Structure formats: C-alpha cells, structure tokens
Amino acid sequence: MSGAIGYMLIGLFGLVLLNVPIAIALGVVAVIAIWLIQGSDMLVNAALVMFDGATSFPLLAIPLFILAGGIMNSSSISRRLIGLATAMLGFVRGGLAMVTIGASMFFAEISGSAVAGVAALGSLLIPAMKSRGYSKEFSAAVTSSASSLAIILPPSIPMILYAVMAQVSVVKMFIAGFLPGILGGLGLAGASYLYALKYDFPVEQRFRWSQLVKAFREAAWALLLPVIILGGIFGGFVTATEGAALAVVAALFISVVIYRELNVRALYKALVDGALQTAVVMLLVAASALVGTFMTESQLPQALATWIAKLTTNPYLVLLLLNVLFLILGMFLHSAAAIILTVPIVLPLIQQVGIDPVHFGLVLTLNLAIGQQTPPVASVLIASCSLAKADIWRTTKANVGFLVVLLTVLMICTYVPWLALAPAQWIYGDPTLGAMPQ
Template sequence: MLIAAIFIALLLMICINVPIAVALAMCGVIGLFLTEGADSLVTIALDMYGGSTKFSLIAIPMFVLAGAIMNAGGITDRLINFVTAIIGFIRGGLAMVNIGVSLFFAEISGSAVADVAAMGSILIPQMKKRGYSKEFSAAVTSSSASLAIIIPPSIPMILYAASANTSVEQLFVAGVVPGLLGAAGLMLVAYIFAKRYNFPTEAAFNIPRLKETFIDALPAFILPVVILGGIFGGFVTATEAAGLAVLAAIVVSAWYRNINFAHLRRAMLDGGIQTAVVMLLVAASVLMGGFLTRAQIPQQLAEGILSITTQQWAILLILNVFFLIIGFFLHSAAAIILVIPIVIPLITAAGIDPVHFGLVVTLNLAIGQQTPPVASVLITACSVARANIWEVSKVNIWFVGVLLAVLMLCTYVPSVPMFLVEYFYR
C-alpha cells in the first residue's frame, strides 16, 4: 500500500510540473522515513553525493563540451560541405546531408538535443530555402539527431552503464552497427520522400570539389579517431576518451582559426545546465533506489514476471512495450535513472545480457525522443523550423518506423549489435 502511494505521489508531482529530480528525492525521503524512521535520513546527503560522483559520469560534461567546441569552431560547417560533396547530387541530397552530418556529430556530442540544436539551426533554414517543407525539414533533422544516443559516445548509455553496473565501452561498441543501420534506413525514407515530392538536388558530383572539401575537413576527422579508436583499441576508457575529445576539439578549432566565442559561451552554458540536470537526477535517484531496494520492489517485479513467463523473447517484448510507453512521458535520462535499477534483477534472472538490454533500452528511448507529448528532440526541431509539432509528427512517423524496425531487429537478432562486442571483448 505504501509503495503504491509513493508512486502515485511521484506521478502527481510530475504531472503538476514539479522537476523530476525534486519529485524523486522527495518520494525517496518520504519512503525511507516512513519505513525506517528518521535515523535512515542521516546520511542522505553523502549518499546523493556518492551516487553522482561515479568516474564514468564525468564523461557526460566532457562530451557535451567537445560538441560545443566543435560547433563553435567551424568544424560543423566543414563537415556539411564535405558530406554535401559526397551525396548532395542525389535527389533530396540536402536531407541526406542532414542525416550524414548528424551521424558524424553523434560521434562527438552524445546528446540528441545538442545535435538537433546545432544541426537544425544551420540546415533547416537551408532546406526551407531550397523548397523542402518545414514539416519534412524538422522531421528529418529530429529523427537523425536521435542517432546521437545510439552511436557512441552516448550520454544515455553512460547513465545506463552506471545504473546497471555494466561496461560503458561495450555498450558503445554495441551501438555502432544499429546506428549505421538506422542512418541507412533514414536515408532511404528521405530518398522516397524526395522522389515523391521532387525535392531538389545540390551541385553535381565533382571530384575536385570532393577533394577540396575532404582536405578542408581532414583535421575534423581526428575527433572520431580519438574517441572510437581509443575505446575500440582498448587504450582509454570512455571517460578518458571524453577528455581527449575535448582536447582534440580545441586543437582542431585552433587550426581553423575561426572559433565563435559568443557561440561557444552560449553552448557551454547550455551544456552546463544540461549536465547539472542529469547529475541532479542521478543524485535524487539514489534516494529512491535505496527505498525501492529495501522494500525489495525489483525482486518482487522479477518474481512476478517470471511467474508468467520465463521466455526471453516474451520478457523483452513486455519490457519493449513498457519502455516505449514511458518514453512518451519521461526524458531518456529520467527514464533510465528511475526504471533501470528496478528491472535489472529481472534481466539478470532471465539470463539476458545486460549490454544487449542496454542497447534495447537506448533504442526505445531514441524513439521516445520523437513521440509527443514530451519528445524533447522533436520539440527542439519544431522550434527551430517554426512548425506545428503534430504536423511534423505526421511526416516523422515514417522515420520513427525505421527506428522501430532497428529496435525489433536488435532485440530479436542480438548478433546484429553484439558481434562487435564479442569480437573485441569476449
């Protein structure tokens, strides 16, 4: 009865716009006080501090900062020029450039909101100017930005690894193939739209132009080499790679000598706020997690579902539906921090690989970023495009379908995401 009351109180506070971190902390404190008395509250400040100072979490502000430096240093513009030279000649080429640049930017920032804010402010106006509808422009920018939490590095993956006590490096490796499949699927849908609505092509394919833009963008390619090469090669941890990414972004921006300090300052402030929100969520989740663990809710949930079925495919189906639903209402960080500690005992009991499940969770939350009412990434894209969210959603549903297909493939054919993990680590 107390558990139900605590969760109802949590939902009510979220519905009246109490910050999720504050709601989590309040409910956790109330639960601990009612079950164990005031003595259990003596160490809550230390518990919250300890929970939010894990070494792996330091990667979050570092990747956010690297993305900010990259965008302010003119690196993004050079990537756009290079990708345009490669695929701009295809019908609807600018939409594919949008997806291709998001694929690259995803390897730096790890944040879909940062991706859509950076790419959208540059590409959406250009797409509208060339005859693309504002709804299509917002949809393709929003859906491709969600590649940022599938392809390494990924802030939700870092949070999942910290919550599930699993390897963030293995999660990063598992995200590579699904991210590439997602990008290919999004490009296919964009091409179908382009043929149907006769969207324009960019400049004809030109080898000298391709060579020129490649040489100009060459220093920028240092960034994914540093991050992915270091992690895949086993030379650095994800956190160390984040620090190196910042250093590499500074060096490359200095090479180009056109860094916009006003833009950098604004991006760093936004990144600091985003990081603070995430860390406050992590700290607050420690209190709620302590209460749930002592009340043995995760164990009871595992026993309840396993009493219905022990088949892994059925358990994954139940959890997929569950995460798709909560993705409608919670941001990815909040969903991971709130739910993962509860379901991990079920995953362990069912014999499901926690790295595989982490990728499944990440894909679910990538879809959640595109589905109203919360849809943080979609809302950001609509804001940049000045488009109605529901009109954009009518177009975006086809791109969301691609992400859903990748989710089903990775859920029930685990070798797709896991064969690289097996090759590098097992």
C-alpha cells in the same frame, strides 16, 4: 510495504504532472518515503547517498562530452562536416535530407548528444531545406530523427549512464551501438529517398571529385575528432571518461589553433550551457540514487521480477513486455530520467531470465531514441520543431516513416541480437555475448 511504494509512485507522477522538475520530484518522494517507512533517523544518510550516486568516475564523461559538443557548436566544425556531407550526398534526389542524416551521424560520433545535434545542425540545415522546397514539417522530422542516432552511436551519453547504472562495460555498450546506428542511418536515408521521389525534392548539385576533395580537406581536422576519441577508447589507450577529456582538448585545439574561430565569448557560452545541462543530469542521478537505495531495501525490483516471472520466463516475451513499457515511458520521460527510473527495477528481471545486460542496454537506448520522437515530451522533436517553426503534431505525422525505420531497427536488435552484437563478439572473442537463452 507494497502499498507505500504504490503511493510513492502515484506521488511521483502527480508531481511530474504538476510540472515539478522530475529530479526534484524524485528527491521529495524518496525523502518522504524513507521518513514514513524507515524513520527519520535514516534521513541523515540521504545526502551521502546522493553524493555517492553522482560522483562515480564514469559519469565524468557526461559533462565532458557535453562540453565538447558545445565547443563544436561555437566553431565551424559543424559547418565543415555539413560541407563534406553535401559533397558526398548532394547529387542524390532529396540529397539535402541525406546530408542532414550524414552530418548528424558525424556529429553524434563526437558529442554523444541528440539535443546538441539538433542545435548545431538544425539551425543550418532546416532553413536550407525550407528554401529548397522541403516542407517545414519534413525538415523538422528528418533532422529530429537523424539527431536521435546519437543515443545509439558511440559515445552515446545515455549509454554511459546505463552502463554506470547496470555496472557493465561502457566500451562494450559503445561497440554494441555501431551496427544499429549504421542500420538506422541507412534506413533513414532510404526513407528520405522514397519521400524525395514522392514529393519531387531537388538534386542539390552534380557529383564532382574536385569538390569532394576540397570539402574533405576543409573538414579533415574535424574528422580527426571521432578517430581520436573512439580510436583511443576502442584501442584500449584511454577509458571512456578519459576519452571524453580527450574530446574536449582536441575540440579546443582544432577550434582555436587550427581553425582560429573560437573566441573567449563563445567559449564562455559553451561552458555555461554545458554546466547547465550537466547540472540537470547530475541532479537526476543524485535523486535517483536515493530512490534506488530505498527500492533496493524495500525489495521492489525483486518483487517485480518475481511477478513477471510468474507470467512468463520466456526471454522473448519478457523483451516484448519491456519494449512496450519503454515505448510508453519514452513518451513522458527524458532519456536520462527513464534510464535512472527503470534500470534498477528491471535489472533483476533480465538477470533472472538470462538476458545479456549489454543486449538489454542496446534495446533500452533504442526505445529511448524513439521516445525522443513521440509526443508529448519528445525533447528532440520539440527542439527541431522550434527551429523549423513547425507544428509538433503535423511534424509527427511527417515523421511516421522515420519512426517505422527506428522501430524496425529496434525489432532487429531485440530478436536478432547476434547481428547487432557481432562486432563486440569478435573484438572480445566471446560468442555468447548477447546470446539469447534457449
């Protein structure tokens, strides 16, 4: 059995290296493994397993949040958020970089997608930074790193996916992401300021209350979006999936009725783009359900947990090993694929050593945020480099300072979990949430 699983993994990575889409590779390898080990009679269940895996109710939040982000991209919501961030932060040296970070955090609170953040904000802010003397590599780096905060901040799409896979509360995952996301944003802003002093980046404008008030008025309706979405979810009025539907309705209402800037052609494009992104994610989920069923029946996760437990049962060392694993996987896999492939395998291990699954989910998503910045895959970094027309390796060099910030937040959340999970402990009245076993 173990030899067959080894061949299965070799076949999977072989297909991926041949540029076969990972969802197709997963499905092909799983079908062949089931046929060889369990017999052709078991293949009749394959379609049902894939269908059931992709039709979980919480997963409906993913296409809805993707669509909400697409609607924002097609209207002036992104531009108004940038205007507000500029009025708030433009007086600081290197303020345009901080505007990028602030606007990315605003956008992340609505779309939950890092790639959507790069597409929406990078197309406006990267040319602006380049025109003000920022290098194209730095412009791409700060935009990419700031956009990856969407993986940590609610309503993070990878967090939704993890919560479904691990069967934990989506809302608890969202709450757990708040402090790390804010810490990450502050850290990136601090790094930007140091870069601004070193390279003498300009101050954009003097701080004026009148300009801030004007920008706030123009962006007031856009700012209502995260209040409506997260307020409804955290207030217990709607589930995360219902909150995603609410995000679409609110984005449509604000774009069409209030700002009157979303036409039929732009809406059609947002729907098509959203459908394509959703199809990619859902095909991955369906194929992973087939792989997960096979692995569960072959008891691979339990075997891995037993093997690592023989090495150590210290949860801190286990988390160190998992951090190394996820940082490596993040270099080669997209966040959805990494979650789908690893969670079913390592979940029995973290349960065995007593690590809280919400804590583990936070550590996993932080690793994947860093993975979006590390080549060769680096989906968010590549998108940012494309907009900036910058070389990916030179941009990676410029991105080192921001990666240090994200790694620092990862270490804090890994080994001081009570700091990151304090809001969830307070809201749920559970001081043991995220507590490490002694």
